[in-house]
Amino acid sequence: DLMQATALRRINARIIEAPTRRKHKLSNTSVAHQGYIFVEVELENGVTGHGEGSTLGGPRWAEESTEAMKANIDAYLAPALLGHPACNLEQAATLMARACKRNYAAKSAIDMALLDATGKTLGLPAHVLLGGARATSFSAIWALASGDAGQEVEEAKGMIEKGWFNRFKIKLGFADPATDLNRLAALQKALPAGTDIIADVNQGWSEGDFIRYLPRLVDLGVSLVEQPLPADQMAGMARAADRSPIPIMMDEGVFTPAEAFDGCTRAAGSVLSLKLCKHGGVHALKQVAGIANAAGVQLYGGCLLESSIGAAAHLQVFATLPKLHWGTEHFGPKILIEDLVTDGLRYEDYRVHLPEGPGLGITPDPERIERYARKD
Ligand code: MUC
Ligand code: MG
Secondary structure: OHHHHOEEEEEEEEEEEEEEEEEEEOOOOEEEEEEEEEEEEEEOOOOEEEEEEEOOOOOOOOOOOHHHHHHHHHHHHHHHHOOOEOOOHHHHHHHHHHHOOOOHHHHHHHHHHHHHHHHHHHOOEHHHHOOOOOOOEEEEEEEEOOOOHHHHHHHHHHHHHHOOOOEEEEEOOOOOHHHHHHHHHHHHHHOOOOOOEEEEOOOOOOHHHHHHHHHHHHHOOOOEEEOOOOOOOHHHHHHHHHHOOOOEEEOOOOOOHHHHHHHHHOOOOOEEEEOHHHHOOHHHHHHHHHHHHHHOOEEEEOOOOOOHHHHHHHHHHHOOOOOOOOOEOOOHHHHEOOOOEOOOOEEEOOEEEOOOOOEOOOOEOHHHHHHHEOOO
16 A cells, blocks of 8 residues: 555665855855755655755855754654655654754755655656646746856846846845945846846845835835845834835745744735745645735745755645746756756746656756765
8 A cells, every 4th residue: 555655764865065156145155066965765665755955055044054954864854754654744744843843954855855756656746746736837037146246247148048047136235235236236237127136135134224225226126125134033024024115025034834924914025935945845835825825925936056856846836836926046956067867957938847757857866966975
């Protein structure tokens, strides 16, 4: 029977360090390679499934590092799940919650692998197990984060030329606001009129900075401002959102369904960024999306520079949402020098396409995984 066939026989976690095409700078970190935890699960029926937990430069974007994910998977999460059926995703989430507080990126990596293995066992794409796809492609956003205005303009133009991305997110908050805003101005001037530009401050400003520089953001035609204030300043975010003619997006401030409820009821933003590494799994992501929908808060498909493994998992669940108002920024596969799969996600017509095939719809490349796996 399915319960026995999908019983978890082995859960393995490896730290991956995959080089990026250029430095990616945020308010609180700068990376030249992406750190992932790569999870492989093996079921009693011999089927394997894969998942990925992403970080940005260690425990700096959020509290999890690849080292912490590996330690907590090996010591707590894997032992809690071994012998249980992979197809019972909700039960697995409960077992993981009991074994380990928070640690959402680590949990999401396992959750993805269970979903992948279950889909492969049944010969069904993951989205069918989550309610079925109502969209098969998503408008795609590219992040500009070198900090060099000239380079950013060239990079953006290149993406438009390739037909991959024509909407952009610029990272603010790592230089002083005036310098950052000059980069934004250079970009706005160089790109076709009306190009969608989103600004992500990654908690880098105080409320005073926000009040002072908001008129500039308005003048520059920014369409969305992401997490301008620190994650724990929900009241400040609510005042910023109330003051702003530009929609404000909650990112680092909302991980759990309870935090989503708090942020949405306090109107700490009118848009919410969904990420598996924050919510801990596909069902928790759907709960957060449901809370946002009930509050009239729009949804944005967030990322943490996942390879095509993690990105595919996001697309599988995004595809089942009633609406993903802002499209998605899953650009990770294109910022890696080498993606971690043999069949990378397809970017075409400025959209990223939901892969076909059972499970997550991608196949990790064992040779590349081996090459980028940490060897100590
Ligand atoms: C974030 O805060 O959104 C996602 C894209 C990017 O450039 O940084 C990340 C994290
Ligand atoms: Mg963000």
